[in-house]
Amino acid sequence: MEIRIAGTVRESVVDGPGLRFVIFAQGCRHRCTGCHNPGTWDPLGGIPVKVAELLNQIKNEKLIKGVTFSGGEPFLQAGPLARLGRQVKALGLDLITYTGYTWEKLLTLQLEDQGIKELLLVSDYVVDGPFITEERDFELPFRGSRNQRIIDVKNSIADGKVVESGFS
Numbered sequence: 001m002e003i004r005i006a007g008t009v010r011e012s013v014v015d016g017p018g019l020r021f022v023i024f025a026q027g028c029r030h031r032c033t034g035c036h037n038p039g040t041w042d043p044l045g046g047i048p049v050k051v052a053e054l055l056n057q058i059k060n061e062k063l064i065k066g067v068t069f070s071g072g073e074p075f076l077q078a079g080p081l082a083r084l085g086r087q088v089k090a091l092g093l094d095l096i097t098y099t100g101y102t103w104e105k106l107l108t109l110q111l112e113d114q115g116i117k118e119l120l121l122v123s124d125y126v127v128d129g130p131f132i133t134e135e136r137d138f139e140l141p142f143r144g145s146r147n148q149r150i151i152d153v154k155n156s157i158a159d160g161k162v163v164e165s166g167f168s
């Protein structure tokens with residue numbers, strides 16, 4: 001099983017709390033004005049990498065606190081990313097998934113897409129929503145615009161409403 005990626009960063013401090021291994025998924029349909037990385041839009045761009053190879057790279061990073069799936073749009077490759085996510089969690093690492101979809105849209109999509117459901121549920125946090133230039137805020141930790149929320153997945157599912165995370 002492969003994931004088409006735009007690239008990876010082995011030790012990031014800007015894609016969630018702590019030192020993190022980041023996978024930038026290739027392919028995005030959101031086409032946000034002001035997107036910082038339009039090179040990730042083409043679903044046929046980037047390079048395909050086996051899930052097992054990505055897991056090996058993650059295992060080699062002994063100092064990381066967690067893994068972040070960013071993009072591009074990770075939920076376009078939800079099935080293989082969910083599989084990798086489960087293996088990441090089995091290593092004792094936490095998992096953050098960025099998405100241009102809103103939480104509410106994902107809850108609708110996951111009703112008809114098992115991969116989306118699995119990626120949603122395996123993620124500890126989802127940072128949701130498109131980048132909106134008018135909402136841009138350079139002071140925000142770990143996100144680009146004020147509409148984007150850091151959502152605690154487990155508590156949001158349990159409470160039946162969005163529970164935003166305190167990490168900052």
Ligand code: SF4
Nearest residue numbers: 028031032035072100
């Ligand atoms: S969701 Fe992210 S990668 Fe996709 S267009 Fe928007 S800012 Fe760019």
